[in-house]
Amino acid sequence: MAKKHRFDTMAVKGGYGWDEQLRYRTMAPPLIQSAVFPYESAEWAADLYSYKIEGFAYGRINNPTNDIFEKRMALLEGTEAALGTSSGMAAIFMVAHHLVQSGEEITSSIRVYGGTQQLFAQSMPRMGIKTNWVVEPDKIEAWEKAITPKTKLLHVESPSNPNLFVADIPAIAELAKSKGLPLMIDNTICTPALMRPAEMGADIIIHSATKFISGNATSLSGVICAKKEFIDHVRHIGYRNIGPSISPFNAWLCLLGLDSLSLRMKKHSDNAMAVAKFLQKHPKIEAVSYPGLESHPQHKAAKKTMSGYSSMLSFNVAGGLEGARTAIDNLSIAVHTTHLGSSQTVAIQPAATTHYQLGPEERAKAGVPENMIRYSAGLEDPEDLIEDLENALSHVKG
Ligand SMILES: Cc1ncc(COP(=O)(O)O)c(C=O)c1O
Structure with missing residues (x-):
C-alpha cells in the first residue's frame, strides 16, 4: 500500500x-x-x-x-x-x-x-x-x-x-x-x-x-x-x-x-472496567489496580498515554496467600494459567508462579504481594465474568 x-x-x-x-x-x-x-x-x-x-x-x-x-x-x-x-x-x-x-x-x-x-x-x-x-x-x-x-x-x-x-x-x-x-x-x-x-x-x-x-x-x-x-x-x-x-x-x-485488534482491545477494555468496578466494591477484596480507575496512582499518566485501558487488572484478596488460592481454585470461566491478552479470561497468582523466582525481597520491591491475583479479562460476556468472580469469592473466608 x-x-x-x-x-x-x-x-x-x-x-x-x-x-x-x-x-x-x-x-x-x-x-x-x-x-x-x-x-x-x-x-x-x-x-x-x-x-x-x-x-x-x-x-x-x-x-x-x-x-x-x-x-x-x-x-x-x-x-x-x-x-x-x-x-x-x-x-x-x-x-x-x-x-x-x-x-x-x-x-x-x-x-x-x-x-x-x-x-x-x-x-x-x-x-x-x-x-x-x-x-x-x-x-x-x-x-x-x-x-x-x-x-x-x-x-x-x-x-x-x-x-x-x-x-x-x-x-x-x-x-x-x-x-x-x-x-x-x-x-x-x-x-x-x-x-x-x-x-x-x-x-x-x-x-x-x-x-x-x-x-x-x-x-x-x-x-x-x-x-x-x-x-x-x-x-x-x-x-x-x-x-x-x-x-x-x-x-x-x-x-x-x-x-480484529482494535475491536478486541475495546471489548477487553470494557470487560476489564466492568470487572474492576465490581471488585472495587467487594468486601473480600483489599485492593484493585486498574489504570482506568480514578483510584489508580498513575490514572493521570494512563489518561495521557493510553486511549483505552486494556484487559489486565490485579486485585488483592482478603485472607493472604490462602484467600488468593481459594479464589483462583474456584474460578470456572477464567482459565488458571500464565497468560494475558487472549480471547479467554485468564487469572494467576504471580507471587507463586511468574514472580516466584524473584524471592520475597525482590517481589516486595516489584510490588507483587502474595495475595495478588492478576486477571486478564477476555471477550466473554461481562455479566458471566462477574458471576464467576462472585462465586469464587464466596468461598474465601471473610
Ligand atoms: C509485558 C510482557 N513483556 C514481555 C513478555 C515476554 O513475552 P514472551 O512470553 O512472548 O516471551 C511478557 C510475557 O508474559 C509480558 O507480559
Whole structure:
C-alpha cells in the first residue's frame, strides 16, 4: 500500500495490499512455509549477500510471510520498520544485545514482567552487563539518578505486568533525548490499538505478540519496531548470528490476529472496567489496580498515554496467600494459567508462579504481594465474568 491509511485499514491490509494480492493471487496473506529461497542468478545472490539489494536470503534472516507481518506492525506502531522474533523475550534480548556491550549498563523501571527482570538481573550480567533499577519509576528524578555514564539503554514497560504501573512516557522520552539515550517501550499490554509510544518520543517498541496480537494463545511470538537503520543492523548482526527468528506460521497467525485488534482491545477494555468496578466494591477484596480507575496512582499518566485501558487488572484478596488460592481454585470461566491478552479470561497468582523466582525481597520491591491475583479479562460476556468472580469469592473466608 503506497498510501498511508488509517489504523483499522492498515490492521487488515498493511503490507499486503492490491499489488501483493495480485502477485500471490490470494486475498489473505500467504503462509510461505519455507526455510530457503531460490536465487535468480549468481550476480543477484552476490548483491543480496552484500546488501546491495533487498530480498530473501535465508529463513533465519527473513521470510515473505514474516515480511508482511513486520511491515504491518511498523505501520501500526508508526515506525519505519519492524522485526519479528520467536518470543517477546527474544525481542527484548535482541535490543539489549544490540545496544549494550560488556562493561555497559541498562537503566530499567523495576516494574517489569518477571521474565524481563530475570533477563536483566540473571542473564545479562553473564555478558558483563549491569542493570540499574528505577524503584520509583513515576519520578523523573529517580530516572535521572539511575542513569550513569555507562548507560546505553532505557527500558520501560507500561502498563507493567502484573502490577500495572503506568509510565509518563513523554517525560521519560524527553529525558532520554536530553541524554542521547535510546528508549525502549514494552507495549505488550496496550498494543498500538491503545497506545503509540513512537508518537510520544520512544525509539524502540517491543511486543510479546504471544498476547493480544495473536490473540488466542496459539503462538509464541514477538516483534521489535524502530527506525529502518536500527532494524537492519539488528537483523544483519545479532539476529542473523543468534537465530531468534519468528516462525512463518506464527507470523501468519499474528497477521490473522491483527485483523480484529482494535475491536478486541475495546471489548477487553470494557470487560476489564466492568470487572474492576465490581471488585472495587467487594468486601473480600483489599485492593484493585486498574489504570482506568480514578483510584489508580498513575490514572493521570494512563489518561495521557493510553486511549483505552486494556484487559489486565490485579486485585488483592482478603485472607493472604490462602484467600488468593481459594479464589483462583474456584474460578470456572477464567482459565488458571500464565497468560494475558487472549480471547479467554485468564487469572494467576504471580507471587507463586511468574514472580516466584524473584524471592520475597525482590517481589516486595516489584510490588507483587502474595495475595495478588492478576486477571486478564477476555471477550466473554461481562455479566458471566462477574458471576464467576462472585462465586469464587464466596468461598474465601471473610
Ligand atoms: C509485558 C510482557 N513483556 C514481555 C513478555 C515476554 O513475552 P514472551 O512470553 O512472548 O516471551 C511478557 C510475557 O508474559 C509480558 O507480559
